[in-house]
Amino acid sequence: MEGFSHILKRQRDFFQTGRTKDVSFRIEALTSLGDMIRSHETDIMTALKKDLNKSDFDSYISEMGILLEEIRFTLKHIRDWTQPRKVKTTMTQLGSKAYIYSEPYGIALIISPWNYPLQLAIAPLIGAIAAGNCAVLKPSELTPETSKLMADLINKTFPEEYVSVVQGDADTTQLLLKEKFDYIFFTGSVSVGKVIMEAAAKYLTPVTLELGGKSPCIVHHDADLKLAAKRIAWGKFINAGQTCVAPDYLYVHKDIKEQFLKTFKETIIDLYEDIVKKGEFTRIVSERHFNRVTGLLSSGEILHGGNYSKDTLTIEPTVLGSVTWDDPVMQEEIFGPVLPVLEYENESAMIQNINDHPKPLALYIFSESKEFQDAILDSISFGGGCINDTVMHLSSPYLPFGGVGESGIGAYHGRGSFDVFSHQKSILKQTTTFDLPFRYPNRKDALKQIKRFIK
Structure with missing residues (x-):
């Protein structure tokens, strides 16, 4: 060639x-x-x-x-x-x-x-x-x-x-x-x-x-669950999840996990059910990628969705529960409409789990607590992200967009x-009006003069 x-x-x-x-x-x-x-x-x-x-x-x-x-x-x-x-x-x-x-x-x-x-x-x-x-x-x-x-x-x-x-x-x-x-x-x-x-x-x-990488989305116990569900669903399932900054997994606080998942499922149905039925949901780009993503559905338990069509290369918005860090879905960036859910109770342990893996391209925090927001921002290195939203940071020309480390x-x-x-x-544009003599080595008191300037 x-x-x-x-x-x-x-x-x-x-x-x-x-x-x-x-x-x-x-x-x-x-x-x-x-x-x-x-x-x-x-x-x-x-x-x-x-x-x-x-x-x-x-x-x-x-x-x-x-x-x-x-x-x-x-x-x-x-x-x-x-x-x-x-x-x-x-x-x-x-x-x-x-x-x-x-x-x-x-x-x-x-x-x-x-x-x-x-x-x-x-x-x-x-x-x-x-x-x-x-x-x-x-x-x-x-x-x-x-x-x-x-x-x-x-x-x-x-x-x-x-x-x-x-x-x-x-x-x-x-x-x-x-x-x-x-x-x-x-x-x-x-x-x-x-x-x-x-x-x-x-x-x-x-x-x-x-x-890219696995971008976490953290839902704390004080989050606005209805708004969080809508913004997470949109950020995850736009372009069928084929977005480098899409939430790759959810970390939901144990105290509100059940309530959030109920709201999240209702939100997915509201936003995407008709679009999927009409055949208007974005498809997976190729059969190879389709097979890779559908292969991840065996991880954990399907809480919502899970249906797919090889003829149209479409996978409906899917939520997985009972997932661990050892499951295949947590070993690679998903790049599809599949969202695994982990739970946390201890904030320090959750932060440590994220930090034990490569630095993500994005991270999202849903919480009303500035103390919690700051704790996450100070403790985890990532490319960029949002507080109480997803994906939208990359649309601002005032915010440089990029990763860190492997992202x-x-x-x-x-x-x-x-x-x-x-x-x-x-x-450096230097003047020719005068010339400072102590910069040159033949002046006897050069060192003394320089030290007056550099302290």
């Missing part, structure tokens, strides 16, 4: 013209990207329906709407972000001025996943463009309709030497990783993230890895997207 050095050469030649660094050029590109999404809304919804059976509602709120808001926010702030930022100097740098310049890395490789095939491809592209880079985008082969449409639209919107889309399977990704990119942005599984990082090490290419490296969204694709170049 042919490599992709020809694409990189064309992009590097284009980048070296300096056009992508012009702020007006970036603004024009971002505006075109927004126009592309708006003018092809129906086409995008159709493609997402074919790939994942997504409803128009889900397609807009979880894919297009987020992107349009991200573009709007970036356009509003980009002129400020691209200005050199003046910072303070020290006493030993008397007479000087210090600045931080944000400069683009050059050619960025963006490898995106299948679960939100438009959003998770275009969101980092917004950052790459805003920072002044060229980009090669590799979408997932598991959502072929959306990937093909995205390739066609981007090809019509941007020249290949600026933004290029490469379609293909894992072999294509391996070939891309053999090229010398200036930055790699990957969203996907922990296992593939390790492969990406290993490949990047060859050229010491900087990376951002947006991965990821780096963060983006809003200013974070611009920063992640920018090298921070530090510059």
